Structures are given as structure tokens and as C-alpha cells.
Amino acid sequence: YYERLWQFALHAAPGIEVLAANLPIRLQGHTLGELDMLLRDEEGVHHLELAIKLYLGQPQCTGTELAHWLGPGNHDRLDIKLAHLGQHQLPLSACAEAQQRLSELDIHQPQAALWLGGYLFSPWLQPSYAAPADGNPAHLRGRWLHRTDWARFATHNPGHWQPLARHAWLASAHIEEEHLWSHEQFNHWLAALPDDANAQLLVRLTEGPQRCWLEAERVFLVNDHWPAQPAG
Incomplete structure (x- = not known):
């Protein structure tokens, strides 16, 4: 691509x-x-x-x-x-x-x-x-954290967070308001995410012009074993 x-x-x-x-x-x-x-x-x-x-x-x-x-x-x-x-x-x-x-x-x-x-x-x-x-x-930059640290991280970094699909990783996120996740939707997604899930790219969005929300920062959320791999 x-x-x-x-x-x-x-x-x-x-x-x-x-x-x-x-x-x-x-x-x-x-x-x-x-x-x-x-x-x-x-x-x-x-x-x-x-x-x-x-x-x-x-x-x-x-x-x-x-x-x-x-x-x-x-x-x-x-x-x-x-x-x-x-x-x-x-x-x-x-x-x-x-x-x-x-x-x-x-x-x-x-x-x-x-x-x-x-x-x-x-x-x-x-x-x-x-x-x-x-x-x-x-260079372009972001941060990463383990799943177990998300609650503490979110407390210090509040805002509209949601995962970014892999095909959209190349560019700064630009999301129309109707596709903006609610906090409840994000929390439900996070709770359903398996403990051994692959790394998830999350973006924090801020309101922009014309009912669009723009990426303010991005983080990778990785499983608690990373960078080691779980046994078995």
C-alpha cells in the first residue's frame, strides 16, 4: 500500500x-x-x-x-x-x-x-x-504502554481515544463526527480485547473544523508480556 x-x-x-x-x-x-x-x-x-x-x-x-x-x-x-x-x-x-x-x-x-x-x-x-x-x-513519534497501565495512563491523558484500523496507520487520523467513539464504546471494546491481543494503535482525537475530529497523539497498547512472548 x-x-x-x-x-x-x-x-x-x-x-x-x-x-x-x-x-x-x-x-x-x-x-x-x-x-x-x-x-x-x-x-x-x-x-x-x-x-x-x-x-x-x-x-x-x-x-x-x-x-x-x-x-x-x-x-x-x-x-x-x-x-x-x-x-x-x-x-x-x-x-x-x-x-x-x-x-x-x-x-x-x-x-x-x-x-x-x-x-x-x-x-x-x-x-x-x-x-x-x-x-x-x-521524526514522527508516539508512546506505548502495557494493558495493565491503561487506567493510570488514561487518568493522566484524558480525551476521546479509539483504535485506528491498520490501513489508516500511515496518516494522521481524520475522523468524521458520526464515526467518533463514545467513552462507553471504547471501554466496551477494551474490556472485550483478549489479554494476548496483538498491539493496538490508539489515537486521541480533538475537535476540528467542519464536524471532524483530528489526531492529537497516538499510542500503542501492547499485551502485558511484551516484548517477551508468553510461554506455550
Whole structure:
């Protein structure tokens, strides 16, 4: 979905020619990988790798190290993701198999670059949690907490809270008034949520213009075992 949004934007952008998208590179029938985007502008030909990730800072860490940041499902880590992108995805366009495929499309010597977007969520009880040393200081951010801490968190952070569907995670929430949850609706949803549920992205909404409610902040609500996994 993220890649398709990029494709839409780049096809409409002036001065940019999209040459290929999701171009597979194969060796003897085996797929080595895909090149997300190939485009041409006034500076030349570019191979662009695209990724959108949301990471939670591990508790009792500082946040300054890439390894301190885990995916909400605990199956991904920022340092591992960046290593894969830097050591496999970005060099892919320079390998012999890719060069042969690109020459067939009359594409030569692309410059490889990465666009990694997303959010970093710090533990709510560690307000001084830092960002990775090489991260963008203007990065998007939020907080995370365990289920057992919700009542205390909500007392200090009152407002209209509701979960955000996964397909809506990429953008700041913009919800029409008729779709705004009541406090009773949210409490019923929370009570019905299984103890071992996957991480839930919640947004606090404030009233905006034209009967719309706008995202003021977002938090991940994780089960009480996170980042460890329950036994069995």
C-alpha cells in the first residue's frame, strides 16, 4: 500500500519519469529480490527502496541504539531492518543480474537510495527516552504502554481515544463526527480485547473544523508480556 502511494505520487510529479516498479531480479529462475522504484529526473536515474515501519523502544533502554527499537509484533528490529536494506536491497541494482535486466529496459547506472518512513514509540514511563543517534530529529513519534497501565495512563491523558484500523496507520487520523467513539464504546471494546491481543494503535482525537475530529497523539497498547512472548 505504501509503495502504491509512492507510485501514484511519482507518476503525477513534474519532472519525474517512472521507469519501473517492483522489478524482479532473477538468477536461473530464482528471485534474488525486487527493485521497488526506478525513476529518472534531472539528476539522472534512481533506484529507490521504500519502507514504512513502526518501532517501539524497549523498556529500560535509552533508545540511542538501533537495536533498542522493536516492531510491535516483536518480529522485527530497526538495526536488522536497516542492515538488510543496506546490505541486500540497495546493492541489488548494482549486481550483474540486475545490470543485465536494466540494460534490457535501457536503464543504466541507477543511483540507489532509501526512503524509510514511520513512527518511533517511546515507553510512556520513560519521558527522557532518546531517538537513535542517526535518526531524523523531526521524526514522527508516539508512546506505548502495557494493558495493565491503561487506567493510570488514561487518568493522566484524558480525551476521546479509539483504535485506528491498520490501513489508516500511515496518516494522521481524520475522523468524521458520526464515526467518533463514545467513552462507553471504547471501554466496551477494551474490556472485550483478549489479554494476548496483538498491539493496538490508539489515537486521541480533538475537535476540528467542519464536524471532524483530528489526531492529537497516538499510542500503542501492547499485551502485558511484551516484548517477551508468553510461554506455550
